[in-house]
Amino acid sequence: MATEQAECGKLETYLQTLGHTLDRFLTFQHPDAMHEPARWRAVLERPLPAFGIGVDAVMEEMTRYLIPNGSAIPNPGCTAFITTGATTVGALATLAGAVASPQRLSLNAFNFLEEQSLEWLAELLQLPPAMKGLYSSGGSVANLVALGAARQHAFETVGIDPARHGVRGAARLYASSASHHSIRRAAAVLGLGRDAVVTIATDAEGRMIPAALEQQLERDRDQAMVPVAVVANAGTTDTGAIDPLQAIGTLAHRYAIWFHVDGAYGLPGILDPEVSPLYAGLELADSVIVDPHKWLGAPVGIGATFVRDRALLQRAFTQEASSYLERACTQETAQHSMDSLGIPYSDFGVELSAPSRGAVVWALLREIGAGGLRARIRRHNAMARQLAERADAHPDLEVLQRPTLSICCFRYVNAAYPDLDALNARIHRALVRQGRHIPSTTVVNGRLAIRPCFLGARTGPDQAQALVDEVLALGARFTQGPEPDTHNSGTMPDIER
Incomplete structure (x- = not known):
């Protein structure tokens, strides 16, 4: 009778390797998975194996080709979805x-x-x-x-x-x-x-x-x-x-x-x-x-x-x-x-x-208690409100719906631009492809909005400020205007008090 070929132990050994690779992934210094997709697809896109390669070889493929080419969702700048990367x-x-x-x-x-x-x-x-x-x-x-x-x-x-x-x-x-x-x-x-x-x-x-x-x-x-x-x-x-x-x-x-x-x-x-x-x-x-x-x-x-x-x-x-x-x-x-x-x-x-x-x-x-979760929620809600306040104060931004929770719906505006929905769709696609800030879009009362949802434990106030800076820079570039001055945007108040 053939023996079992799957490894059913040695977790300590393999978890060390896996943990090291995942920690590197969570630095978010790697390129997006679509940067060189042919490289990882050549390894992963194979026929059903007739014979296995063993756990060590599988771990090698996971650490070299799978994990480094994972999702952008855990990135603290990704605010597109109402799901996020898990905490440790x-x-x-x-x-x-x-x-x-x-x-x-x-x-x-x-x-x-x-x-x-x-x-x-x-x-x-x-x-x-x-x-x-x-x-x-x-x-x-x-x-x-x-x-x-x-x-x-x-x-x-x-x-x-x-x-x-x-x-x-x-x-x-x-x-x-x-x-x-x-x-x-x-x-x-x-x-x-x-x-x-x-x-x-x-x-x-x-x-x-x-x-x-x-x-x-x-x-x-x-x-x-x-x-x-x-x-x-x-x-x-x-x-x-x-x-x-x-x-x-x-x-x-x-x-x-x-x-x-x-x-x-x-x-x-x-x-x-x-x-x-x-x-x-x-x-x-x-x-x-x-x-x-x-x-x-x-x-x-x-x-x-x-x-x-x-x-x-x-x-x-x-x-x-x-x-x-x-x-x-x-x-x-x-x-x-x-x-x-x-x-x-x-x-x-x-x-x-x-x-x-x-x-x-x-x-x-058990890790953070009610107090830790309350602080996270207050931080994220405050980020949405402060983004709206900054948009209110800037002539090239418009809030399309006042934040209630941690979502802020806003857009770039330019009176001379004929189609603001198209402009903001273009800004959004550029944001996604630059990969530093990845909100989604939605439609509010018939108008396209850029829609960040601040939710992840890794997401802090700097993401909100930097997202606005990037929207302003892209909007100015796409409307042929000068690059905006983003150095006097002010600082966010202490939101934990």
Whole structure:
């Protein structure tokens, strides 16, 4: 019988090499992956190997060709996405779980931290004490799980078990035009249909208009349909706008409709005293989501759903009993970690096999605590506000939407230039290719905006200032004007006070 060819040990040896290479990558002194793509593609783009090359040769290829040609996303100047590079402890905890607890099952320390860290998150983000959580792969699945609970609740109210018997009749989900596209996808996957999502108008700042919601609810009151949920945003992905949660939640309760708050990006903003009053009404929510792989600095692949009644999740998503999984022992009678599977998270969502995500969140919060996360959020929000202040003061810049959280939507302006959208698109593409500052763009009230989102633990105030300097320099070059004076831009005040 052939022996196993895969190396299953010697982690200390290989992690030293890997850690050295990753630390060099994190200096961000290397060229972009597209600088000489033929070099690494020649090594990586090969046929399926009939015979392996062994772990040492694989490590050689990883350190020479794979890691140095990785993503620009961890770069502190990359502000394009609402995900970022993991912090050190988040990456280490992920690796620890991959080796020591590859599933979130059984009565071990990793399984214990699933629930412990969810309770910490709920307390940190000021959720109602009764709310219980579940980890999933990110905000899209977190929204799906939350709306699955809403669907279960809504149809049970009219005497139907949708998880068992299917959806019957028309349904309605109410969400603003600024809601994340995962809301429509969740409606499709849950059998409600994308057309079940009714779009509610927003104001000039991208916030749902409660009066428009109420008018729609009144129109639908006597229709033969099941109202499933009202979805509000606690920080939109486009601009960081926070819907008026108090007014929307009050309406949802008055009409006896599930109230869901999508806080995948923006919910941690509640820790910033400058904006925390905007979260009034969060206590009315029946479900809330947040992504630790955004502001908390976890590796991508961790979202969290919180609901008032986790039994609804079990009724909505249970896979029912499997003959090969014994559940007879309780935690009180167990004498071995495999005497029980622990809390049945696999019955609360769509994943059966899932990593131990709770240990990652636990490690992140143990490292910096609530105070460290609050300081990070305040720093990033202040950066967006200060960028807006500098843009207000400069004749060649324009703020298209006032920052609420850590997103600032602004653009370069020149009265003589015929197409400002095209100009700013050109500036943005030049920024990306220069590689020092990589924001995204969005459209605000019909106008193209340059959109940095300050989020990563490595991102500090100098990135905001340098981004503006580069936008001004590029704008001046593309409009044939003189290079702007960026030396008198002032300094950012101490944002930790």
